Amino acid sequence: MSALLHMLPFAPIDALLVVPGIAALLLALIPQYRLGARVNMLASGITFLFALTLLIERPDPTVSFLFVDDLNVVFVVLGTFVGFTTSIFSASYIGHEIEIGRLKPGYIRFYHGMYQALSFSMNLGLTANNIGLMWVAVELATLTTVLMVGLYRTQAALEAAWKYFILGSVGIALALFGTILIYMAARPVIGEGHDAMVWTTLIANASKFSPELLNVAFVFLMLGYGTKVGLAPLHAWLPDAHAEGPTPISAVLSGLLLNVALYALLRFKMLLAANPLAVAPGPLLVTLGLVSLIFAAFMLYLRRDIKRLFAYSSIEHMGLIAFAFGMGGPLANFAGLLHMTMHSLTKSAIFFAVGQVAQVKGTQKIADIRGLTESHPTLGWSLVVGVAAIAGLPPMGIFTSEFLLVSSTFARQPLLAIPLVIGLLLAFGALIWRLTGVAFGKPSPSVVDAGRPPSMVPLIIHLVLVLIAGLYLPGPLVAWFQNVARMLG
Amino acid sequence: MERFSLDAAHLLAGGMVLVSFMMLYQNRILGLLNVFAAHAVVLSLSVAWQAYVQSAPHLFVTAAIALILKAIIIPVALHHMVLRLGVHRDIETVGGIGPTMLMGIGLVALSMVVMLPAAAEADPIAREDLALALSVILLGLLIMVTRQNAISQIVGFMSLENGLVLAATGARGMPLVVEISVAFSVLVAFIVIGVFLFRIRERFDTIDTQALDDFREGRE
Numbered sequence: 088m089s090a091l092l093h094m095l096p097f098a099p100i101d102a103l104l105v106v107p108g109i110a111a112l113l114l115a116l117i118p119q120y121r122l123g124a125r126v127n128m129l130a131s132g133i134t135f136l137f138a139l140t141l142l143i144e145r146p147d148p149t150v151s152f153l154f155v156d157d158l159n160v161v162f163v164v165l166g167t168f169v170g171f172t173t174s175i176f177s178a179s180y181i182g183h184e185i186e187i188g189r190l191k192p193g194y195i196r197f198y199h200g201m202y203q204a205l206s207f208s209m210n211l212g213l214t215a216n217n218i219g220l221m222w223v224a225v226e227l228a229t230l231t232t233v234l235m236v237g238l239y240r241t242q243a244a245l246e247a248a249w250k251y252f253i254l255g256s257v258g259i260a261l262a263l264f265g266t267i268l269i270y271m272a273a274r275p276v277i278g279e280g281h282d283a284m285v286w287t288t289l290i291a292n293a294s295k296f297s298p299e300l301l302n303v304a305f306v307f308l309m310l311g312y313g314t315k316v317g318l319a320p321l322h323a324w325l326p327d328a329h330a331e332g333p334t335p336i337s338a339v340l341s342g343l344l345l346n347v348a349l350y351a352l353l354r355f356k357m358l359l360a361a362n363p364l365a366v367a368p369g370p371l372l373v374t375l376g377l378v379s380l381i382f383a384a385f386m387l388y389l390r391r392d393i394k395r396l397f398a399y400s401s402i403e404h405m406g407l408i409a410f411a412f413g414m415g416g417p418l419a420n421f422a423g424l425l426h427m428t429m430h431s432l433t434k435s436a437i438f439f440a441v442g443q444v445a446q447v448k449g450t451q452k453i454a455d456i457r458g459l460t461e462s463h464p465t466l467g468w469s470l471v472v473g474v475a476a477i478a479g480l481p482p483m484g485i486f487t488s489e490f491l492l493v494s495s496t497f498a499r500q501p502l503l504a505i506p507l508v509i510g511l512l513l514a515f516g517a518l519i520w521r522l523t524g525v526a527f528g529k530p531s532p533s534v535v536d537a538g539r540p541p542s543m544v545p546l547i548i549h550l551v552l553v554l555i556a557g558l559y560l561p562g563p564l565v566a567w568f569q570n571v572a573r574m575l576g
Numbered sequence: 577m578e579r580f581s582l583d584a585a586h587l588l589a590g591g592m593v594l595v596s597f598m599m600l601y602q603n604r605i606l607g608l609l610n611v612f613a614a615h616a617v618v619l620s621l622s623v624a625w626q627a628y629v630q631s632a633p634h635l636f637v638t639a640a641i642a643l644i645l646k647a648i649i650i651p652v653a654l655h656h657m658v659l660r661l662g663v664h665r666d667i668e669t670v671g672g673i674g675p676t677m678l679m680g681i682g683l684v685a686l687s688m689v690v691m692l693p694a695a696a697e698a699d700p701i702a703r704e705d706l707a708l709a710l711s712v713i714l715l716g717l718l719i720m721v722t723r724q725n726a727i728s729q730i731v732g733f734m735s736l737e738n739g740l741v742l743a744a745t746g747a748r749g750m751p752l753v754v755e756i757s758v759a760f761s762v763l764v765a766f767i768v769i770g771v772f773l774f775r776i777r778e779r780f781d782t783i784d785t786q787a788l789d790d791f792r793e794g795r796e
Contacts, residue, residue, distance in 0.1 A: 219752035223759050230766060253729060256763060257717065260736055263756065264713060267743050270750050271698055271706065279749025299694040 100146045100153050102137040103163065103210040106130055111203035115196050120185060123199045124178035130203055131167070131174040134210070138167040154216035154287060157571045162213045162350050165428055169342040169435050170206050172545035176439045177202070177335035179541035183446055184333065194238060198333075205231040205339065212347045216286045218266050221351060225262070225315065228344055229255040236332035247327035254314060254324040262311025262351075268304035269358070272296040286354065293361035301358070301365040308355045309371060315348030318409060319379040322402050329398035330451070334442030337394060341401045342435035346427060349405070353412060353575065360415075360576045372413030373503065379406025380510035387517035392451050393444065396521060397437055400477060403514050404430045410507065411492050412575065418495040420572035425560075426488035429553055430477075433485060436549035437473040440466060443541055444525075449534040453521060458530030469546055471526050476553050478518040479511065484556035581629045582701050588622035589708040589742060593684060596715040596735055600680050601673045605658050605666065605727055609651045612731045616646035619738045626745045629701070635745055638757045642741065645761055646734065653768055654727060663725065676722055683714040705746030712739030730767050737764065 097105060110130030117123040141163060145155045155163070181198065184190040190198075205228060212224030233255065237248030266284075273283040276295045282288050293301075314321040329337045356368045383403035390396040408430070411423030443466055444459065445451050459467030476483035489511060496504040595615040602608040620643040627635030658664045687710035695703040716736025720729050737760050744753045 217752075219756060223752075223756065226759055226763065230763065233766075249726070252767065253720070253733070256733055256767075257720070257736070259763075260713070260733075260740055263740050264710070264743060267740070267747055267750065268706075271695065271702065271747050274747070274749065275697060281751045283749075284751055297694075297697050299696070300698075303690060303694045 098146050098151070099137045099140040099144070100151065100155060100214060103134060103167070103214065104153075104207055106134045106137065107203040107207035107210065111200045111207060114203055115200035117199070118192075118196055120182060120192065120195050123195055124174075124181065127199045127202055128171075128174045128178060131171040131206065134206060135164075135167040135171040138163050138210075152216055152220065153211075153214040155214060156574075157567065158353070158574055159213050159350065161424065161428070161567070161571060162346055163210065165431055166209055166213065166343045166346065167206075169431055170209075170339065172548060173335050173338050173342070173435060173439075174202065175542055176338070176442070176545045177333075180335055180442050180446075181333065183541060187446075189239065190333070198235065198238060201231045201235050202335075202339075205235070205344075209343055209347050213350055217281070217284050218269060218286060218289070218354075219284050221286075221354075222259070222263055222266050225312070225347065225351060226259050228347060229259060229315070232328070232332075232336065232340060232344060235336045236328045238333055238336075239331070241331070244331040247324075247331035251324040251328040254321070258311045258314025258321065260311070261307045261314075265304045265307030265309075265311055265355075268300055268307065269355070272300035272304065290358060290361055293358050294363065296362055296365075298362055298364035298366075301362055305355060305359050305366070305368055305371075309352065309368075309375070312348045312352045312355075313375060316345055316352060316409065317379075317402050317405050318375045319382040319402060319406070322379065322383075325402060326395045326398040329401070330392050330394040334394070334438055334445070337398070337442075338435040338438035341398070341438065342431040345401065345405055346431060349408065349427070352409075356412065357575060369413045369415050372409045374413075376406045376408070376410030376413055377503070377506050377510070379403065380410065381506060381513070382406075384510045384513035384517065387514055387521075390521075391453055393441055393453050393456065393525070394438075394451055396453065397434065397441060397477075400514070400518065401430075401434055403510070404434070404477075406510075407489070407492065414492075414496060414499070414503075415576060416495070416499070417569065417572045419492060420575045421568050422488045422491035422495065424568050424571060425556070426485065426492065429484035429488055429556060432549045433473060433476045433483070433553050436546045436553070437470070437477060439541075439546040439549075440470040440473055444470065446541075447533050448531065453525060455531055456525050458526075458528045460526050462530035462533055465543060466540075467526050469543065469550065471522065472550055473546075474518055474522045474526075476550065476557075478515045478522075482554065482557040484553040487557050487560075581625075584625055585622070585629065585701050585746075586704055586708070588618060588625055589705050589746075591618045592622065592738065592742060593708055593711045593715070596712050596719075596739075597677065597680055599719055599731070599735060600676050600715065600722075604664075605725075606655065606664050608728060608731050609654055609658070612735060613647050613651040615735055615738055616642055616651075619742060620647060622742060623745045630748055632749070634754050637754050638741065638745060641757055641761060642738070646738070646764075650734070650764065650768060654730070657768075658727060663727070666725075676718070680715055680718055683718060684711040687711045687714055699748070702746050702748060706743055709739045709743035709746060712736070712742060715739075730764075733767070734764055 114123055114126055141155050141160050185192055208224045208227035212221050215221040215224055233248050233252045236251055237244050270283055273289055273296060276292050277283040277288055317325040359365045359368045379402050383399045386399045408423050408427050411419045447463055448456050476485055479485050479489045496507055595618055598611045602611055620639045623635055623639040623642060688707050691707035691710050695706050713736050716732050716739055719732030723729050723732060741757050744750055
């Protein structure tokens with residue numbers, strides 16, 4: 088296998104950028120919907136395969152502006168996988184949206200091109216070995232998602248896109264100021280020029296940086312990238328963007344983009360942790376995480392729109408993940424990584440289901456969706472399984488990670504565990520309450536001609552993976568996550 | 577010479593803070609646009625001075641971008657848009673000039689208190705530049721939150737971005753400055769195009785002068 092990789096004219100890591108890049112240009116020229124969707128799937132599939140090769144072989148960090156280590160390979164493989172399955176879902180979903188006239192066929196080139204551009208920018212952000220480049224990639228990802236959120240061109244969609252744009256831009260701007268401050272801190276030690284922004288040199292020399300500058304920089308980076316993660320009180324863009332954009336984009340936003348921003352945050356947390364004099368970044372993350380968890384848990388009770396409901400659930404889970412990484416230590420970091428993986432898989436599966444629910448029922452209002460398990464058994468029960476998983480019921484994977492997180496918090500900081508458990512229980516109650524209304528009871532009327540039902544394959548694959556992870560985690564994966572957990576400190 | 581280059585850099589950066597304050601109390605959109613153009617001119621001068629002092633010719637590119645795009649093209653485009661949308665006669669409530677100015681002063685003080693000790697080890701030109709740049713950024717945020725309509729918010733965001741460019745050019749030898757300023761220009765261009773093409777009339781609806789005129793006619 089390794090020898091085979093050497094025969095390629097380019098390194099596999101470059102392919103993560105080259106394939107989506109070429110596909111984006113190509114798709115911008117394909118007006119036919121079916122062909123475009125196939126090329127989109129193919130390109131996403133190839134990108135995923137190349138991401139898998141990174142597990143076997145790593146590029147040499149000294150010759151490339153990209154790099155791969157144990158941490159970001161988890162994000163890259165997970166991201167390209169969700170990108171691939173979402174492209175399968177998107178093929179049938181968007182086809183239906185065109186049939187019912189919600190999406191104009193003219194936007195197909197734009198949609199597919201942007202999908203691949205998003206994939207490009209996320210891969211760049213995750214693998215860039217330069218904090219400036221990483222920032223540019225996150226900016227690009229923001230731009231592409233803004234354009235996709237506004238795709239339906241309705242008043243509500245444009246407002247959501249505008250809100251996302253303004254808040255995202257402010258976040259991005261603050262993150263850039265933080266990035267400049269990191270450079271200022273690194274320059275006296277490393278010297279002027281590119282080296283002072285290269286991640287691998289930064290982390291190697293972090294102990295000699297001025298701690299005061301690092302502290303101020305981290306505040307800006309946390310506010311900036313934290314906006315993109317969707318941590319309360321910087322989350323205002325997230326529910327609107329999820330609710331008004333096309334459903335595949337909601338899945339990608341929750342499953343991928345939030346993770347990319349989280350990855351950036353984790354990188355800078357590692358940088359601060361490597362400097363003994365700098366402020367400990369953990370408590371800041373723990374606070375933001377808890378605030379997001381509790382706030383989102385309460386907000387879940389008030390939602391009337393089903394996509395908005397699950398958007399708030401994403402805020403809740405990002406809060407949990409931030410909390411886990413803020414606690415630090417091998418066990419909590421492990422729980423955080425596992426939770427992030429499980430959340431990406433489960434949440435995108437839920438959005439696959441919710442997208443179809445909205446299509447067959449012709450509405451996103453929770454009150455108008457009832458008795459799904461009776462009228463659409465496969466879809467209804469998939470949604471039940473997905474929501475049970477996201478609420479943290481055993482034997483699904485999220486239960487495992489939440490259990491690990493709660494037990495490790497109880498062992499170290501019992502006082503912090505109390506709000507954590509309260510938040511979890513509140514969110515659990517809200518989700519189950521909403522689910523019973525949507526899934527059971529007398530069915531509400533469906534749209535008569537819902538057309539060919541979208542593919543259930545991606546949804547089922549995701550849920551099966553989450554179930555397997557809850558029952559049995561393979562040894563190598565555990566060892567891998569433990570290694571990364573140690574790296575994160 | 578050393579002393580003079582320092583003073584000139586501080587003068588220009590301080591000038592930006594001053595112009596930011598002028599933006600805070602502009603309650604007419606066209607006035608705001610004119611002041612923003614002045615902001616961009618001062619930025620461009622400041623960046624050009626840094627390019628000269630640091631003998632970093634690539635920064636002249638950034639200065640040229642600031643001058644051509646932000647001081648000329650974007651204000652002119654927004655000017656046209658404001659006239660077309662017919663919102664140029666509107667007076668915006670800026671939420672009390674006095675309190676806003678006081679908050680602005682507070683933010684400048686905050687950035688001095690935060691940045692000067694934190695960057696104590698950096699060379700003086702960068703240290704004070706950074707503090708002034710942070711002031712411009714925070715004032716830009718303040719402009720954004722005190723404004724109600726989309727175009728004023730864009731102007732606030734662009735002034736915030738000017739502060740970032742000031743900080744990036746003040747950091748001697750920072751790579752990717754030109755690239756980042758180009759990336760930001762793309763971002764701003766997207767915002768402007770977004771408003772223009774898709775007519776994001778969010779919040780304009782309430783101050784649509786055409787509607788107001790119709791209403792008056794109906795009554796009289």
